[in-house]
Every structure is written in C-alpha cells, then in structure tokens.
Amino acid sequence: MIADAVYRPDSVEPSLAMIADAVYPPDSVEPSPDSVEEVPDSVVEVPDSVVEEPDVDEVVECPRCGTFHGSGVYGSACYQARRNTRMCTRCGLLHEDYDVPARFLYAMDKFDCEFFIPDIDKLVMRGKTIILPEQVVEKLEEKKNKEDEPKSSPQGGC
Secondary structure, eight states: OGGGOOOOTTSOOOOHHHHHHHHSOOSOOOOOGGGOOOOOSOOOOOOOSSOOOOOOOOOEEOTTTSSEESSOSSSHHHHHHHHHHTSOTTTOSOTHHHHHHHHHHHOOSSOOHHHHOSOGGGOEEETTEEEOOHHHHHHHHHHHHHHHSOOOOOOOOO
C-alpha cells in the first residue's frame, strides 16, 4: 500500500505498478458458493447464569462492639451501633458531642444534661444545637459573674 512506501535508506522506491495495484480494487469478485452457510431463523434463549441475591446485609453479633448489626464488623453500621449505645437515656443525646462546647463556652468539664436541659419535655433544638432555656442562661451568667469577680486579697501596708 501507499502507507508502506515510506522512505527508508535501505528500501527501494515503490514503482507505479505497485501503487496502481494498491489503489484500485479488482474488476470483479467471484463468490464461492461452498463458503456460504445458511443459519436458521430460530433464537435459542440462554438461561441466566447469575442468580440475583437481594441486597440484604446479614445481621451478626459484632465482636468489636458486642451489638447485633449488619454491613461488616468495621463498617458504618458498627460505628452507628457503638454510638447509639452511648446515648444518654435521659435526654437521648450523645454527651461527648457537647463536651467540647461546654468546656470552651461555659468552663465546665463535661456536658451535664441535668444542668443544661432541666426539663426534657421543653427541649428545643435546631439541628444538633441545643437552644438553652432562659433559666439555664441566667445560671450560666451568674456562674460567669462569680468567676469574674476579683478575689479580695489582703493588702499589706508599709
């Protein structure tokens, strides 16, 4: 073909006869009757070789957290199961989620739901944010004012 006629120092230039043979198709094509095979019109159905299983996780007792859950031992279900076992039975919150804000905002070591949420029935939240009742806000302000008061120190005179 023409593409094969790339210049190489050790090759011979293609002749016009070679180019003519490569470009023009033969004048006629004679079919060979022995090479044609007829295929029947029937369609054979092949049964599915893959059995579809429902996408259900097997619930097993987890050796890591000791609870029953699906989706593997170290998956998200294990994380959620362990998290749910640490929820407070009084308020339903995970106290460790509120320990850091209580420490930095109110100088308390840990979140105490009995202090911050005196009446569970009146708990108001926006997302995961607790809306504190007025009485709790007043207690926190009193605590802050007591800590801010300068301690009286005895002054020695000279």
